[in-house]
Amino acid sequence: MADQSATTSVLSGFLASIRRDLLVAARHKAELTNPLVFFLIAVTLIPLGVSPEKSVLVLLAPGIVWVMALLATLLSLDGLFRSDYEDGSLEQMLISPQSLYFTVMAKILVHWLVSGLPVTLMAPVLGLMLHLPGDGFLPLLTSLALGTASMSLIGAVGAALTVSLRKGGLLLSLIVMPLYIPVLIFGASAVQSAIQGGAIGMQLAVLGAFLALAIVLAPIAALGALKISSNG
Amino acid sequence: MAWQWFHRLGSPRWFYEKTSPWLPWLTVISIALIVTAAVWGLAFAPADYKQGNSYRIIYIHVPAAFLALAGYYIMAISGAVGLIWKMKLPFMVMKSAAPIGAILTFISLVTGSIWGKPTWGTWWEWDARITSMLILFFLYLGMIALQQAYQHRDTADKSSAVLALVGMVNIPIIYKSVDWWNTLHQPATIKFTSKSTIDPSMLYPLLIMVIGFYCFYALVLLLYTRVEILRRENRTQWVNDLIANNK
Numbered sequence: 001m002a003d004q005s006a007t008t009s010v011l012s013g014f015l016a017s018i019r020r021d022l023l024v025a026a027r028h029k030a031e032l033t034n035p036l037v038f039f040l041i042a043v044t045l046i047p048l049g050v051s052p053e054k055s056v057l058v059l060l061a062p063g064i065v066w067v068m069a070l071l072a073t074l075l076s077l078d079g080l081f082r083s084d085y086e087d088g089s090l091e092q093m094l095i096s097p098q099s100l101y102f103t104v105m106a107k108i109l110v111h112w113l114v115s116g117l118p119v120t121l122m123a124p125v126l127g128l129m130l131h132l133p134g135d136g137f138l139p140l141l142t143s144l145a146l147g148t149a150s151m152s153l154i155g156a157v158g159a160a161l162t163v164s165l166r167k168g169g170l171l172l173s174l175i176v177m178p179l180y181i182p183v184l185i186f187g188a189s190a191v192q193s194a195i196q197g198g199a200i201g202m203q204l205a206v207l208g209a210f211l212a213l214a215i216v217l218a219p220i221a222a223l224g225a226l227k228i229s230s231n232g
Numbered sequence: 233m234a235w236q237w238f239h240r241l242g243s244p245r246w247f248y249e250k251t252s253p254w255l256p257w258l259t260v261i262s263i264a265l266i267v268t269a270a271v272w273g274l275a276f277a278p279a280d281y282k283q284g285n286s287y288r289i290i291y292i293h294v295p296a297a298f299l300a301l302a303g304y305y306i307m308a309i310s311g312a313v314g315l316i317w318k319m320k321l322p323f324m325v326m327k328s329a330a331p332i333g334a335i336l337t338f339i340s341l342v343t344g345s346i347w348g349k350p351t352w353g354t355w356w357e358w359d360a361r362i363t364s365m366l367i368l369f370f371l372y373l374g375m376i377a378l379q380q381a382y383q384h385r386d387t388a389d390k391s392s393a394v395l396a397l398v399g400m401v402n403i404p405i406i407y408k409s410v411d412w413w414n415t416l417h418q419p420a421t422i423k424f425t426s427k428s429t430i431d432p433s434m435l436y437p438l439l440i441m442v443i444g445f446y447c448f449y450a451l452v453l454l455l456y457t458r459v460e461i462l463r464r465e466n467r468t469q470w471v472n473d474l475i476a477n478n479k
Contacts, residue, residue, distance in 0.1 A: 154398075157394070157395075157398050161378065161391045161394060161395060162378075162381070164382075164387065165381050165382070168381075171377055171378065171381050174370075174373070174374050174377055175374035175375075175377070175378055175395055177370070178367050178370040178371050178374060178399075178402075178406075179398065179399070179402050181367055181406055181409070181410075182402070182405050182406055182409035185409050185410065185413050186409065189413070206409075210405070213401075217401060221394055221397070221398050224315075224394055225391060225394045228387055228390040228391050228394065229387065229391065231386075231387070
């Protein structure tokens, strides 16, 4: 019985955190739309800056969409723990009896739901603008869905490390970007290979493996980093 | 009893005093090894049948690259030791290892680039090895930036230890991923399990150079750490005594 009530409370606490964070996100609509607008504008710059030729854009499309999705995710990371840190609710969470792993996990999940998922859903539109061939759309969606989730998880560690710094944003990108490189490589190459008619099972499997590893390790590291940041 | 040395490592003063006599030895050994290897490798080793004399940069490039990687693990492991056993000294080692590692990574990138020009005909190629070294360089820079960002030393230490550990998980992943992505760099020529593909007349000076670089690395790391110890313990009596006696 005791076991069962403990499981229920972990689950209900997890759901309560998700509900709360979603509510907070819903009340800051600008923060929700800004990464998407950034994504759109940044992708628009490429045809203007490089070349509007279809033959060039076809070649670059998978990489452009992936790099810009990465940057858009990065842009929204800084806010992941920031407001909770500033108004003191983060400390309340750290001293609460709830399992912290799930609290952090809930925050990361909500971050993905409000940044990674919209970016993923918007990517096909940008793919269309960049003349992405028809075979590339489904791989783009799947690889971005898997990849942005990994990026939210890895990025959470960086966000937790820099939360106590007043100007942590640039530093955050500096320390997180190198860690994103494997995700970028396999994500973009999945789309590339699909366009050329190749198999994409290997790339998606690797992205899935990254995600699994990140789910296990990243919340633990983020949690440790949050404890350090809130003590100092 | 066997663990006593480990507990003593928690004391910066003990470390500072015990390592003092090592310094001249390490200096002599690393200079001897590096000079021997340099003279042997640069003057007496035969020229490569394909690359001519240009291959000789291997005697700097390979040891620097070895230590750039090993240095990251040294940094991450000392960070982990500091976090787990809550000791002061490992954090000082970790902090000292970051700039040294960054410099070594930079040296291996630059020498690789100089080597690449005559052999591959290009200064830079987005090849797996080169790219992963560049990313390693970025990881080091991130470590240094994070360490410098905090006002509070304790937070800086612990945060950068977490970052070093996260990076340590990522290094093999990055290495493998860029490896599958694209490749031009020659495969490893020194193998420990099977016969090396490099001729012994070239291999021996290289091995001596690698050992010499390891000794040199140990020396530099010790020196950096000792400076860090003095800086952090500058309010203690023993450091003040030390300074008073040296005057």
